[in-house]
Amino acid sequence: MNQELSMNANLVVASLQKPASEFTKADIIGFIRQNGIRMVNFMYPAGDGRLKTLNFVITNEAYLEAILTCGERVDGSSLFSFIEAGSSDLYVIPRFCTAFVDPFAEIPTLSMLCSFFNKDGEPLESAPEYTLRKACRAFTDVTGMEFQAMGELEYYVVAPDTGMYEATDQRGYHESGPYAKFNEFRTQCMAYIAQTGGQIKYGHSEVGNFTLDGCVYEQNEIEFLPVPAEQAADQLMIAKWVIRNLGYKLGYNVTFAPKITVGKAGSGLHIHMRMMKDGQNQMLHDGVLSAAARKAIAGMMELAPSITAFGNTNPTSYFRLVPHQEAPTNVCWGDRNRSVLVRVPLGWTAKTDMCALANPLEGQNHFDTTQKQTVEMRSPDGSADLYQLLAGLAVACRHGFEMSDALEVAEKTYVNVNIHQKENADRLEALAQLPDSCAASADCLQRQRAVFEQYNVFSPAMIDGIITRLRSYDDRTLRADLEGKQDAMLALVKKYFHCG
Incomplete structure (x- = not known):
């Protein structure tokens, strides 16, 4: 066991025995399965500078695979003032390297920060993280x-x-x-x-x-x-x-x-x-x-x-x-x-x-x-x-x-x-x-x-x-x-x- 990683306070790092920068989708699925994780949260900063949260309850591995691969749609006009309601759909895709166990959740929950993508599947130019x-x-x-x-x-x-x-x-x-x-x-x-x-x-x-x-x-x-x-x-x-x-x-x-x-x-x-x-x-x-x-x-x-x-x-x-x-x-x-x-x-x-x-x-x-x-x-x-x-x-x-x-x-x-x-x-x-x-x-x-x-x-x-x-x-x-x-x-x- 890598002693440096085993002392890491992030439970995902300690469990997977690899640095967060090397996390893969398979790692995330394996951690969720082995640690009784019942929910996944997508989190992302909006135009007001605060983190927003989208909750998923995990009932089967196929659904987990789908959300980790495809992300989800969100209303960009409710998140950013520069996006018009008439063309507001954005995708949020989780970044596996940011995964952590929510320290406040009563239900075992894994949270990840997300990146924004536009309708063409390209990074949103004005997204804070992409900027x-x-x-x-x-x-x-x-x-x-x-x-x-x-x-x-x-x-x-x-x-x-x-x-x-x-x-x-x-x-x-x-x-x-x-x-x-x-x-x-x-x-x-x-x-x-x-x-x-x-x-x-x-x-x-x-x-x-x-x-x-x-x-x-x-x-x-x-x-x-x-x-x-x-x-x-x-x-x-x-x-x-x-x-x-x-x-x-x-x-x-x-x-x-x-x-x-x-x-x-x-x-x-x-x-x-x-x-x-x-x-x-x-x-x-x-x-x-x-x-x-x-x-x-x-x-x-x-x-x-x-x-x-x-x-x-x-x-x-x-x-x-x-x-x-x-x-x-x-x-x-x-x-x-x-x-x-x-x-x-x-x-x-x-x-x-x-x-x-x-x-x-x-x-x-x-x-x-x-x-x-x-x-x-x-x-x-x-x-x-x-x-x-x-x-x-x-x-x-x-x-x-x-x-x-x-x-x-x-x-x-x-x-x-x-x-x-x-x-x-x-x-x-x-x-x-x-x-x-x-x-x-x-x-x-x-x-x-x-x-x-x-x-x-x-x-x-x-x-x-x-x-x-x-x-x-x-x-x-x-x-x-x-x-x-x-x-x-x-x-x-x-x-x-x-x-x-």
Whole structure:
């Protein structure tokens, strides 16, 4: 038995003794037969960014073979705004590599994510998952590398305030119980996410911690490991589904909303990225950030204003992206600097063996720490369309390799100081700014749409739909209009409480 696979939390992987990427239809049928699975769920993201579910009860193997091979019809006009009711039929076909046992179902159930196909049996050009696939393929074609990503999934848990062991306001970072109230909830979420195939790095409580209207609001984070970007989007999508379902089961409310109230930490969805070739991380060269990494950063600097159209998709997003907070507003990047848009995190480039120093009984290790180096985009939040966001970032990083002045752009936008300090005012003045509303974000996307449509990655219909939706909020002056109006701000938060 393969010990690595036998320890995998995904029951299908452990049972079949093969990685999920190698699952076949015969494997799925065999697992269903041998494990008493009575139902199959097809799941797929729609235009609102949420997972939809189609249930099948399995009564015989012929029917199981049929649905796994042929998929099923769905009403595309009810899933996507850009599909007209007069010609709305789509096919959903399961992707066997995403199979997992539903941790919430009383009836033994196997779930799989699906791809969309049109009436001619071709991938739906504007489908979220297919858009990301095209973006990753174009990135590899241009650079010769694989685009990998992972997310930091931040959320608030909301429950009645018991008044016991009250946490310090806005000081919840990495807090232990009993001051952090929902650590066990988070760890149970992590266990379920791992069962669905999610590759988790770690979890912890976050800064945000306050009481409002008799309820405690506690911010938590689950961070993932870098994987191919298509898998990263799938894992984040399922993780949000898991967290919400377990919260509902336990009587907690959970929100991924960008902002809850003024003066309290908002929730981001920071995305870390790396580029891989022949199994090696290409982000470093001789212990420093590589030219390839700086080109990718330059592409993000160039397209950052329009990436908000995928990563910051409702008006409350722009109450998080305000000056002088940890959330960025200036288009710049830097090392270990949380005031910048793209951060290069601490990357294990020191030459010392810290494990041996901390543990005198250990010999010298030869762990390849270069694999851990990433760069982090800090503007997105929980309202993001996960597939569009990662597709947009793949486009931006690819675009950096196509810019003749990429390294100059990277040098010009590099910041190694706190940009908000008075002595750096001239430098701040020279930097581009992120949009301050959905309407402004739509304007940026309109100006830069050609780059996203290149190589047929984003379809024109998808870009048109995103721009139309963003402009429909009519929020160009909303941030100024609501300044100092706490009740109006809370009403806005309530409206978008369950975004994404």
